[in-house]
Amino acid sequence: MTTKRKRSLFIASFILPTLVLYSLFIFYPIIRAIYISFFDWSGSSENMNYIGFGNFREMYSDPIIYKAIANDYFLIFWKVIGIMTIACFFAVALTRFRMRGASFYRVVFFFPNVLSIVVIAVLWRFIYNPSLGLLNDILSLIVQREVEIPWLGDSRYSLWALLPPAIWAGIGFFMILLIAAIKSIPASLYESAEIDGAKQWKQFTKITIPLIWEQVKVSIVLIVITSLNGSFAIVSVMTEGGPDNATQVLGYYLYQMGFKQYHMGYASAIGVFILVLSLITTAILQRLMKRDTVEVS
Amino acid sequence: MKINTNSPITRLLTTLMLLVWTVFSVYPLIFSLFDSLKDNQQFYTKSAWALPDIPLLWSNFSYTWDKYNFGSYFLNTILVTGGSMVLALLLTATTAYVLARFAFKGKGLLYYLYLSSLTIPSLMLVVPMFFLFSDLHVYNKLSGIILLYSITAMPMGMFILIGFFKSLPHELEESAVIDGASPYSVFFKIMFPLALPGLITISIINVLNFWNEYQYALILLSDATKYTLPIGLAFMQGEMQYRIEFGPLFAGLLISTIPIIIIYILFQRQINDGIVAGAVK
Numbered sequence: 286m287t288t289k290r291k292r293s294l295f296i297a298s299f300i301l302p303t304l305v306l307y308s309l310f311i312f313y314p315i316i317r318a319i320y321i322s323f324f325d326w327s328g329s330s331e332n333m334n335y336i337g338f339g340n341f342r343e344m345y346s347d348p349i350i351y352k353a354i355a356n357d358y359f360l361i362f363w364k365v366i367g368i369m370t371i372a373c374f375f376a377v378a379l380t381r382f383r384m385r386g387a388s389f390y391r392v393v394f395f396f397p398n399v400l401s402i403v404v405i406a407v408l409w410r411f412i413y414n415p416s417l418g419l420l421n422d423i424l425s426l427i428v429q430r431e432v433e434i435p436w437l438g439d440s441r442y443s444l445w446a447l448l449p450p451a452i453w454a455g456i457g458f459f460m461i462l463l464i465a466a467i468k469s470i471p472a473s474l475y476e477s478a479e480i481d482g483a484k485q486w487k488q489f490t491k492i493t494i495p496l497i498w499e500q501v502k503v504s505i506v507l508i509v510i511t512s513l514n515g516s517f518a519i520v521s522v523m524t525e526g527g528p529d530n531a532t533q534v535l536g537y538y539l540y541q542m543g544f545k546q547y548h549m550g551y552a553s554a555i556g557v558f559i560l561v562l563s564l565i566t567t568a569i570l571q572r573l574m575k576r577d578t579v580e581v582s
Numbered sequence: 583m584k585i586n587t588n589s590p591i592t593r594l595l596t597t598l599m600l601l602v603w604t605v606f607s608v609y610p611l612i613f614s615l616f617d618s619l620k621d622n623q624q625f626y627t628k629s630a631w632a633l634p635d636i637p638l639l640w641s642n643f644s645y646t647w648d649k650y651n652f653g654s655y656f657l658n659t660i661l662v663t664g665g666s667m668v669l670a671l672l673l674t675a676t677t678a679y680v681l682a683r684f685a686f687k688g689k690g691l692l693y694y695l696y697l698s699s700l701t702i703p704s705l706m707l708v709v710p711m712f713f714l715f716s717d718l719h720v721y722n723k724l725s726g727i728i729l730l731y732s733i734t735a736m737p738m739g740m741f742i743l744i745g746f747f748k749s750l751p752h753e754l755e756e757s758a759v760i761d762g763a764s765p766y767s768v769f770f771k772i773m774f775p776l777a778l779p780g781l782i783t784i785s786i787i788n789v790l791n792f793w794n795e796y797q798y799a800l801i802l803l804s805d806a807t808k809y810t811l812p813i814g815l816a817f818m819q820g821e822m823q824y825r826i827e828f829g830p831l832f833a834g835l836l837i838s839t840i841p842i843i844i845i846y847i848l849f850q851r852q853i854n855d856g857i858v859a860g861a862v863k
Binding site for chain 2: 291292293295296299300302303304306307309310311312313314315317318321328371374375378382384386390391392393394395396397399400401402403404406407408410411412414417418419422453456457458461462465485510513514517518521522536539540543544549552553556557559560563564567
């Protein structure tokens with residue numbers, strides 16, 4: 286066998302097993318998801334009716350879909366604001382402020398990030414428990430009378446109540462990304478700014494933000510993508526979309542349609558819709574956040 | 583040189599916020615520990631943050647382990663996490679190595695294919711995955727879950743590892759080839775050990791993700807004897823509608839969480855590096 290053939294064989298033997306499995310478990314299901322979305326199908330093979338764009342038309346006139354989209358974007362919006370503000374503040378505090386114990390805080394703040402979404406949901410369900418929970422206990426103490434607000438059971442609060450756990454569990458990850466970005470800024474820039482008498486806030490807006498903008502962008506896009514996909518888990522354990530669809534999100538609605546009500550075609554159409562939404566949202570975000578990249582000379 | 587331009591008030595406020603967030607980050611786990619040692623009585627008569635009564639109810643842990651099957655969930659999770667970790671390492675390292683150090687036709691396409699697949703929301707795949715698992719006769723089987731987990735972790739690990747393999751010196755490889763070593767032994771005997779820090783980093787990140795995975799396990803495991811810890815815990819939470827046993831619930835929460843916290847404490851540096859390396863791509 287020639288060396289060249291040997292080399293090709295080696296390359297193939299290292300690439301193909303992964304590619305075959307990847308095609309089977311990722312590429313093929315993508316195509317199949319699109320295929321299924323054109324059918325009216327309960328999941329059992331006998332009655333799979335081709336209905337073209339029927340499922341998508343049904344989505345168009347399904348009020349729950351609109352509710353779910355609104356809720357998804359509500360969560361995304363407040364998660365981006367909450368996570369980015371807090372993570373940015375702590376990242377700056379732990380790098381530029383030269384606080385003592387910075388590495389301790391970094392380790393501790395990441396703690397919630399290693400927890401499973403189910404653990405987070407169970408913890409916060411208990412915090413929100415109307416009669417036994419921590420939150421009402423604290424409120425009772427403050428107002429000096431019994432508070433029994435059903436945070437997750439009352440549609441006025443339930444969607445808002447999903448935000449603290451989501452933000453709480455997200456801070457550490459993005460703080461670490463931003464810390465790494467800030468640390469890669471040359472110290473000389475800050476030194477000359479200080480010689481010029483620039484205060485901390487000015488350094489933040491004129492040096493830090495422009496130079497970590499790329500990382501901020503990546504972080505926001507990541508929050509958006511993981512949120513469109515990840516709200517499913519937290520809704521599934523905390524509220525199951527209730528009360529009365531007040532916390533319904535597209536991901537959980539997909540699950541409910543497919544695996545509780547056996548409308549597999551409709552569920553698959555929602556999945557395709559989530560893909561389209563996430564691509565469009567990412568593209569729009571990239572444009573909105575376009576800002577001349579600052580080159581460090 | 584005067585470095586600090588902060589006023590004492592800013593520093594004080596910042597310290598205060600850092601301390602508050604420290605409490606926020608750790609306290610839920612501390613009250614879980616307290617609450618896992620209580621009986622129902624204590625939940626109803628005292629406030630949620632009260633310390634548990636003596637004697638501490640350690641039996642909640644064995645109760646959850648036996649009666650709520652957390653022993654079996656725990657074992658399943660270890661199997662799934664361990665198996666997926668090893669398989670993911672093989673699938674990822676081979677592809678990353680070839681993409682990093684060999685030129686061949688279709689290389690750019692392959693790289694782009696994996697990269698773009700990262701933008702696919704995995705929720706879109708749950709319906710077809712359910713049927714794929716039935717077709718392959720791996721529905722309700724841990725082996726199917728192991729295959730799926732290791733393949734889903736592939737692209738992200740690959741991007742981190744490509745950077746790693748690229749940074750290794752070429753001389754070692756070349757001299758080994760001159761000595762007549764096959765490309766396989768170059769990979770397994772020379773490159774693999776050299777890339778160990780990178781391999782450990784991606785494996786730790788993978789272990790965290792596999793241990794906690796919920797979405798696919800929920801769809802693909804319906805037999806309670808096959809549940810992993812997240813599914814088992816979610817199931818137990820659901821049971822609380824019918825019988826309230828908060829002490830055991832928190833014991834179950836801790837059983838699911840303690841191994842991952844130990845791993846985090848031992849490997850927090852690698853986790854940190856992995857996150858940064860993964861997000862730069």
